[in-house]
Amino acid sequence: MDEPHVLIAGGGIGGLALALTLHQIGVKATVFEASREMRPLGVGINLQPNAVRELLDLGLTTDDLDKVGLPAREWALVGLNGNDIYAEPRGLEAGYAWPQYAMHRGRFHLLLFETVLGRLGADAVQLGRRVTGFEQHSDGRVTALIESAEGKSLRETGTLLIGADGIHSAIRAQMYPDQPPIHWGGALMWRGTTQMRPIRTGSSFVGLGTHRHRMVIYPISHPDSKGRVTVNWIAEQTMDPSHGWEKSGWFRPVKIESFAHEFEAFRYDWLDVPAMLGAADIAYENPMIDRDPIPTWVDGPVALMGDAAHAMYPTGSNGASQAIVDARVLGKSMITHGVTPAALAAYDDELCGPVSQLILRNRGAGPFGLLDLVDERCGGEFDDIDAVIPPEERAEFMVGYKRAAGFAIEHLNAAPPTIAIGAKVATAS
Secondary structure (H helix, E strand, C coil): CCCCEEEEECCCHHHHHHHHHHHHCCCEEEEEECCCCCCCCCCEEEECHHHHHHHHHCCCCHHHHHCCEEECCEEEEECCCCCEEEEEECHHHHCCCCCCEEEEHHHHHHHHHHHHHHHHCHHHEEECEEEEEEEECCCCCEEEEEEECCCCEEEEEECEEEECCCCCCHHHHHHCCCCCCCEEEEEEEEEEEEEECCCCCCCEEEEEEECCEEEEEEECCCCCCCCCEEEEEEEEEECCHHHCHHHHCCCEEECHHHCHHHHCCCECCCCEHHHHHHCCCCEEEEEEEECCCCCCCEECCEEECHHHHHCCCHHHCCHHHHHHHHHHHHHHHHHHHCCCHHHHHHHHHHHHHHHHHHHHHHHCCHHHHHHHHHHHHHCCCCCCHHHCCCHHHHHHHHHHHHHHHCCCHHHHHHCCCCCCCCCCCHHHC
């Protein structure tokens, strides 16, 4: 009997986390990545405690994570006049058994890539190989159709195929040829980084403004010798969706002055947003987009994960976290059901429904919905937040979001490991 072999389309965070998970449980895996080389692309991301727990269970360490980011200490929402709406500790300081991390996406991606090569071998990730579709066979196996960077058509047959190929997934497009186009609700984002002194706790995630006009700010590095950190910022503005994000380009570099004037009024005694933007080297413009939920992520021996399954607005800082959780639940399902379509069905049963609801919750502003409530009730400016939204209402709003996103503290701390130490797939033993 042939050794089970899982093919992974896409070498992003989710695909690499899955490769590490499969190696951990004794399953052969090969990743096919369209890029010719891995480069540290992107800016900041947050990993929630549920995802950090999974990374540590994979054998990464906090020392590893500290090289690409730092533990988050606070999550805060602030009104237009600079006064707090809601603030709470995060990670270990909130009582979680695991930290929350803010980090440079590209550096974290490279950490995963190097870890995969070190554990699985240099051939485990095949660069310059884009999976363009698949064929299912009567014997239950599946063939990935691959196009090389040189334009050659290749084929690779395996036991299962996992589409971790992002929001433009070719695997998903074949499964759902009539799927609606990418959804854009009218929000445009400008993203960049600035070297500066940290604000508030020194490691705070701050959402500032309203749903129409917002900043998200947090550090993604430890302080240097001068006490400065790399601060990741996202400036957002909602406009008429008929403008069409296609006309604005895709993650294109833009001049700071093309949008900084929109945030001229965001000046406070603890933060000068125009000065922060002006000190940045470059900014990238991108639409805030997602895809409509689909009824299942699975088609026989083929499954979707990460953005291919559930691309969502980044309002809840859980896109990358959920991709890591996807990988671990896939591994858990294979331990129970073997490297089989039944394992993919169990994974789908556990995650597809709840995560589909999370897509819609994030589309509705996610945890930033508190900014919307404040805007509706007082226009975003206030002296006493308790007179606008009582403390109990604010706390319940956040508890509900954490529960939906899978990192409610009581549930997470009490939950057993997704994959027990030393667990292996029975057919690979």
